[in-house]
Structures are given as C-alpha cells and as structure tokens.
Amino acid sequence: MDDIYNNLFLQAKQNFLKLGIPESELDSYIYDPTKHDINKEAYQDMQWCNNYILNGFDFSGQRGLCTYLCSMGSSAYTIASKINMSFITIGKVLHNDKNIFKVPKKDVLIEKFIEEQKTTQDVQLGGRMHAWITLENGLIVDPSLYHTLYQDGTVLVERPLDMQTKFNLVYKPYVVTGMDDMTKVHKLIESHEQNEQNIKKEVFKRYINNNYSELNYSDITKKF
Numbered sequence: 001m002d003d004i005y006n007n008l009f010l011q012a013k014q015n016f017l018k019l020g021i022p023e024s025e026l027d028s029y030i031y032d033p034t035k036h037d038i039n040k041e042a043y044q045d046m047q048w049c050n051n052y053i054l055n056g057f058d059f060s061g062q063r064g065l066c067t068y069l070c071s072m073g074s075s076a077y078t079i080a081s082k083i084n085m086s087f088i089t090i091g092k093v094l095h096n097d098k099n100i101f102k103v104p105k106k107d108v109l110i111e112k113f114i115e116e117q118k119t120t121q122d123v124q125l126g127g128r129m130h131a132w133i134t135l136e137n138g139l140i141v142d143p144s145l146y147h148t149l150y151q152d153g154t155v156l157v158e159r160p161l162d163m164q165t166k167f168n169l170v171y172k173p174y175v176v177t178g179m180d181d182m183t184k185v186h187k188l189i190e191s192h193e194q195n196e197q198n199i200k201k202e203v204f205k206r207y208i209n210n211n212y213s214e215l216n217y218s219d220i221t222k223k224f
Contacts, residue, residue, distance in 0.1 A: 002138065005160035005171060006033050009134055012089060012173035015110060019177065029085050029179045033138025038081050043157055045080035049073055049204050050143045050155040056208075066131040066144040071178070075207040077133055077141050078182045079189070079200065081157075085136040088178035093130045093145070094170040100149075101130045106174045113175065132171065140171055 009031065016026055038046075053073050059065055070088045078086040090113070092103040103109060109129060133141040139159055146152040156163070163169040185203060192199050 002033065002159055002161045005140075005173070006031075006138060008091075009087075009089065009173045009176075012091065013087065013176045015175040016177065016179075018110060018114060018175070026179075029087065029136075029181065031085075031087070031134075031136055031138075035083075035137035037137070037159075038083070038135075038139065038157065042080060042082050045200060045204070046077050046141065046157060047153075047155050048201070049076040049080050049208065051153055052204065053143075053208055054147065054153045064129070064131075065148060066129075066142075069143040069147075070131045070133055072208055072210075073143060074133055074178060075180050075182060075185075076204040077143065077155075078135070078180045079185055079203060079207070081135055081139075081141070082186065083135045083137055083139075084181060084183045084186060086141075086180045086182075087134045087136075087176045088131060089134045089173045089175075090129055090131050090177055091174040092172040093132075094172070096168050097170075101128060103129050103174075110175050113177070131177075134173065134176075142171075145169075 013026065013029075013031065017023055050069070050073065053069060057068075057072075059068060074086060074088055078084075090109070091106075093100055104112075113129075130145075132145075133143070135141060139157055140163060142156040145156060146154040156167070156169075158166065160171060163171060189196055189199055189203065
C-alpha cells in the first residue's frame, strides 16, 4: 500500500505543474518515503497545532474544513513533525471501500480546481474533495477527518499502509496544491535548544496566524 500511495503521490506532485508552478521549483521539493517516522514528541506538537486552530477559529458554516486546516496549519504541522518539507495534497479517501466525500474522478477534480483557482483564487468544491498533508518522508497527516466525521480533533499521522490496516482508510492523491520548506525554521529552533519548546509554540502560532517574517526571527527569539 505504501508503494501504491507513493506512486500516486509522485503523479499528483507532477500535476501541480498544471496549476502553473515552475518545474524547477517543484523538483526542489524532495520526496523520500524511506526516511524515518516522527516520534511521540513531534506527534504531540502536531496535535497541539491542530487543537490551537480548531479552538481558536470559528469554522461554523464553512465548507471544506479540510482545506482550511491544511492551508492554515501546513507550515506549523511541518515544523512540529521535525520534517523539512511537506505537500498539501488533494484527492479521494475510501473508508471500507466507500468514497466518503463523493470525490469525482481525478481529471474532473483537477479541471474544476484549476478553473476555480483562475476565477476565485479559492476552492469551492466543498465536501466533494478532501485535503491532507503528505510529509516528505511519506507520512500522511490528516488534521480534519476525525473532526468532520466524529467531531473529534484528533490529527491522524500514519503511513498509507497503517491508515488502511488501523482505520480501513485508503488515501488516493490526485494533485499537490501547496508545498512548504521549513529547513531554515528548524535550524532557528535547534539553535535555541534551551528554550526550544517555547520558541516552537510561538513559531506555530505565528505561522497559523500568518504573522511571521521569513527572513528575520530575532523578534521571536529575543523574548526567550
């Protein structure tokens, strides 16, 4: 199952070219599913980020919670995972072989997505799609599935095979719609090891609230 997902994901990554990203930039984002898993501390940080978003913002009446959580939290989840790169992924999820979000065929979804990007700069497919995050080491991060189905804020972080064996979930990626490279941020946090946990949470908040500087983090670290 991991190999099947990895092959589908690489196709989905190439489909990002249809949204206008230069191929050179796409190729600079590494995908290496042979790398290590995340540890317990990293998962706890990812859960903290998910709770911060779900408890801090009002999503009532909003369609497509998955896209909001992935768009708002992608950088924070990536930092929390201690993985450098991640990809916002859109596709289909099967639960017990049932297409739970009634996602259309891949070509239809991509065509609709491109059309709406051109006209509204926002995705209005609503519940007829699902978004999650694929880390560069092959792990799936799904911050919204449990909330949508069970009103439970648990973030799912598993390899594709474990998603199937543990939860009867099969993820089929169609297209990558966003990428994050947090290498510089990881180096910043690691350089302040003594106050690492405090700095991490400050960085999480700033990325989630879109209140950060990509070039200068001195205002974050000086308070610690």
